[in-house]
Amino acid sequence: MGEQRMDENRIQAKNVTFRYPEEERNAVDQVSMRVKRGEFLAILGHNGSGKSTLAKLFNALYVPDAGTVLVCGMDTADDELVFDIRQNAGMVFQNPDNQIVATIVEEDVAFGLENNGVPPAEIRTRIDEALRIVNMSEFALKAPHMLSGGQKQRVAIAGILAMKPKVIILDEATAMLDPSGREEVMNTVHRLNREEGISIVIITHYMSEAATADYLVVMDNGKIHMTGTPREVFADVENVRKLGLDVPPMTSLAHDLRQAGIDVRPDVLTVEEMVEEVCRLSSKN
Amino acid sequence: MLNDITLGQYFPGNSPIHRMDPRAKLLLTVVYIVALFLVKSFVGYALSLAFLYLVVRLAKIPFKYLIKGVKPLRFIILFTFLLNLFFLTGEKVLLVLGPFRLTQEALFNALYFSLRLVFLVMGSSVLTLTTSPVQLTDALERILHPLQRFHFPAHELAMMMTIALRFIPTLLDETDKIQKAQMARGADFESGNLIQRAKAMIPLLVPLFVSSFRRANDLAMAMEARCYRGGDHRTRLRELRYTRLDGMAALAVCGFVALIVLEGHFFG
């Protein structure tokens, strides 16, 4: 494999299998996938399908029983590279309260840098920058427990961002937030993807969030069941529903309309697209 | 019930005392407390009070905050006073109360002992009033750092304190929520005798305990994901630096100690 291709893949998983000790079945089973540079990828799947386990394999929190995971070309099985890997593949977790370590926002953002032995002057510039990017500068000296859920998650993102990662993995980072907090976080993540060129992997149960990704990976029982763009995946309404997942509301509506004999496109994702389709049909008649 | 638990008692400000290096403050407070044990007479306590008063004025904190710090300990202080009063022996009997003989020596010693306690609490209050908990943990970690060579877990201790400080508000919030949820289902936390009330706390403590373990687990995972690997080679955002201010404070405290030693010599 050429150097060039290596550089294109932020994360590459090859036939990855992982089983928790004392469990019967593999939590992750023969998974191969990759996250390309600058890509926004979403992982879907019902509860217990192995999404979180896969995310932890991407961050060297777990090491595969079989197969390999490469993060920016580094093998997660190599003990020497663990901290380089974790710095390159940052992770944001579900519960905003349980991932903030320090008693002051800016100190928490500094946590990862302190662990990596970055000199204080550089820590200062990097955390100021990170807080600015997530729009939390004015809260730098606040106590974390005074913040809203969405703000806490943005602080967590800043803490990752300060480490200058190549890819950020968000494991249901919006699951415990209210709609406005969810929007704050999703907007931030999309901006990082667009403006800073950071690859993003989101794990989510919200199909509206998944619909904004470049690429979807649908898991079932530890295996990858479907992949493709949101359009391709959601157009297969029956199959997605069989996996215990929803499709975005407009895709569902398009599906119902088609069953009723109205010839709209099956891969409608957003309200705007649906409006367009309806206008197209009505102008035809 | 939970609202009256305040964490630390930091009184923010920008006085010279506030601006001192927290390590210097911590060490000098220890020196002040040790000096209290050298005091032999009321003159010495007057000196201690004067010194404390000076510091409090410099720090621009109202003196009543120090009194407030002593208040929760008033029963302990009273108890030790009475204990000393009746069980110390001496020559000059002032009063006989049944089996107890109250002597002048005992009275003085009891007074000294209580005063020492009061000043001890007030002295440490000055420290906690002018130093935020974060600065205190920082200072503690760095002061204890040399002991790491002898396997003393200085970094771990400071990290534990930080995490405790970070999670106490979260857990208080959660306790409040669980309590309200239980009350909505008819739980009664307020009436009954001590044992009944303690029993009523069980449905409160069990979920809290369980969730604390989950939080600890999550936090450990999150810390690991952020490259945490213990205290070695770790840098800190905030560096501590001694300044002239700390030198001046050290001199002042040395002066105070010298006075106390002289006092012990002349009045002891």
Ligand SMILES: Nc1ncnc2c1ncn2[C@@H]1O[C@H](COP(=O)(O)OP(=O)(O)OP(=O)(O)O)[C@@H](O)[C@H]1O
């Ligand atoms: N720490 C653990 N020890 C043992 N088994 C585990 C552990 N964590 C997860 N599992 C099991 O591994 C499987 C995959 O779990 P995982 O958490 O990866 O699923 P998930 O897709 O993230 O689910 P969810 O949507 O609920 O977060 C499940 O069967 C789960 O019971």
Ligand SMILES: [Mg+2]
């Ligand atoms: Mg999960």
